Amino acid sequence: MTKFTHALTRLPGEDFAAGLTCAAEGPPDLELALAQHAAYRDALRRAGIEVTTLEAQPAHPDATFIEDTAVLAERMTVVTRPGAPSRLGETASVAARLRALRGEVREIRAPGTLDGGDVCQAESHFFVGVSARTNAEGARQFREIIEAAGYTMSAVDIRALPSLLHLKSGIAYLGERRLLVVADLPIAGEFAAFERIEVCAAESYAANCVRVNERVLVAAGYPRTEAALRACGYSPLTVDVSEFRKMDGGLSCLSLRF
Numbered sequence: 154m155t156k157f158t159h160a161l162t163r164l165p166g167e168d169f170a171a172g173l174t175c176a177a178e179g180p181p182d183l184e185l186a187l188a189q190h191a192a193y194r195d196a197l198r199r200a201g202i203e204v205t206t207l208e209a210q211p212a213h214p215d216a217t218f219i220e221d222t223a224v225l226a227e228r229m230t231v232v233t234r235p236g237a238p239s240r241l242g243e244t245a246s247v248a249a250r251l252r253a254l255r256g257e258v259r260e261i262r263a264p265g266t267l268d269g270g271d272v273c274q275a276e277s278h279f280f281v282g283v284s285a286r287t288n289a290e291g292a293r294q295f296r297e298i299i300e301a302a303g304y305t306m307s308a309v310d311i312r313a314l315p316s317l318l319h320l321k322s323g324i325a326y327l328g329e330r331r332l333l334v335v336a337d338l339p340i341a342g343e344f345a346a347f348e349r350i351e352v353c354a355a356e357s358y359a360a361n362c363v364r365v366n367e368r369v370l371v372a373a374g375y376p377r378t379e380a381a382l383r384a385c386g387y388s389p390l391t392v393d394v395s396e397f398r399k400m401d402g403g404l405s406c407l408s409l410r411f
Contacts, residue, residue, distance in 0.1 A: 154328035155227065155274075157202050157365055161250065161409040162194055165217040166209030169400065173215055173237055175318070178399045186396035190217070193370075193407055196392050200365035202410065207250070213243050217397075218406040221268040221286075221319075222247040224295070225411040229302040230255045231295065236266035236286030247409075255411070259298045265291035270319030270406055275326040275347065279306040282320025307343040314338075316357070321405050325362045327369065327387065333378075335360045350381055361403030362389075363410070370404050 165187065170180045194204045210216035215237070222244045224231045232248040235241060252258050261267045271282035272295070279299055281292045289308075296306045309320055314337060317323045323335035331348045335357045352360045359375035362382075369382055373391040382389045394404060 154276075154364065157200075157410045159254075159411055160197050160202050160204050161207065161219060161247070162190070162197075162204060162407060163207040163217050163219045164209045165190060166211060166214060168212070168214040169209075169217065171214045172400050173239065174400045176399050176401055181396040181399045183396075189393055189396055190407065193392050193394065193404070196368075196370055196390050197365060197408060197410075199390065200368040200370070202365065204408075205250075207246070210243060210246065213240065215240055215400070216243045218270075218400075218402045219243075219247065219409055220406045221270050223251060223409055224267075224269050224272045224274075225251075225255070225409055226274060226299075226302070226304065228304070229298060230258045231267075231298055232258050232260045233267040233269055234261040234263065234265055234291065235268055236284075236288065236291075261291050261294050264288070265294045267291035267295055268319055269409075270321050273321050273324050273326055275330075275332070277304050278343065279304060280320060280324065280343070281306055281308050282317070283308050283310045284312060284317070284319060286319065309339060311339070318401050321361055322403065323357070323360050325360060325364070325405070327362075327364050327382075327385075331385065333360055333362060333382075350385065352378055352381075358398060358403065361405055363404050363408075365410065372398075372404060 268286040271287040273280040325333045356375040359378035362371040368390045369387045373393040
């Protein structure tokens with residue numbers, strides 16, 4: 154399992170409630186979102202990593218979901234091309250910061266689209282969701298980049314599952330060749346090589362958890378999922394992200410970890 158030492162996050166801005174969402178849970182409370190974001194950053198630090206926080210990005214209310222702008226692995230850095238046109242302006246500042254931190258950066262080009270939330274790394278293999286935000290051309294470009302870096306990839310078509318905005322809305326890699334998955338995720342052939350912990354339908358939001366070194370960050374309020382993680386020997390660290398859920402975001406969306 155990758156040892157993480159750093160994370161990039163971005164604060165939600167004054168226009169956070171104007172972002173894209175299909176949720177029907179009402180508008181987010183910005184003051185509470187800022188407090189939850191601070192608690193999230195603290196959880197990352199408790200998991201042993203240094204956190205750099207970027208300021209909110211005016212006119213880009215979804216920019217706090219920074220994971221969608223890049224994919225980071227030991228041997229490569231890829232800046233994405235988000236599938237929602239309103240998010241295209243989010244990547245330039247992230248790309249500049251990543252070049253300063255990590256050197257060479259590869260980019261997804263038009264007409265390809267790729268959201269980082271559709272990319273799940275499991276050791277040297279990547280599962281990439283073809284979704285409403287990531288198209289086949291974006292997945293093809295990503296495959297070309299990662300195979301040149303010595304990784305492998307399989308595409309998972311989730312377009313028939315409206316409950317999943319991104320692939321990682323329904324899957325998380327926990328290490329030890331173990332996946333946490335929602336019940337209705339299509340089981341690609343490559344999934345068969347992994348042990349799977351199934352999240353019950355009532356707690357499907359909790360599938361978007363994050364393994365960070367020796368801890369697993371999991372959304373607060375999902376006791377069955379937390380118990381399943383503990384039963385497998387993991388050490389869950391619960392974080393309340395209710396205001397980000399209102400904007401279709403989850404735990405993984407809020408940081409780029411490397």
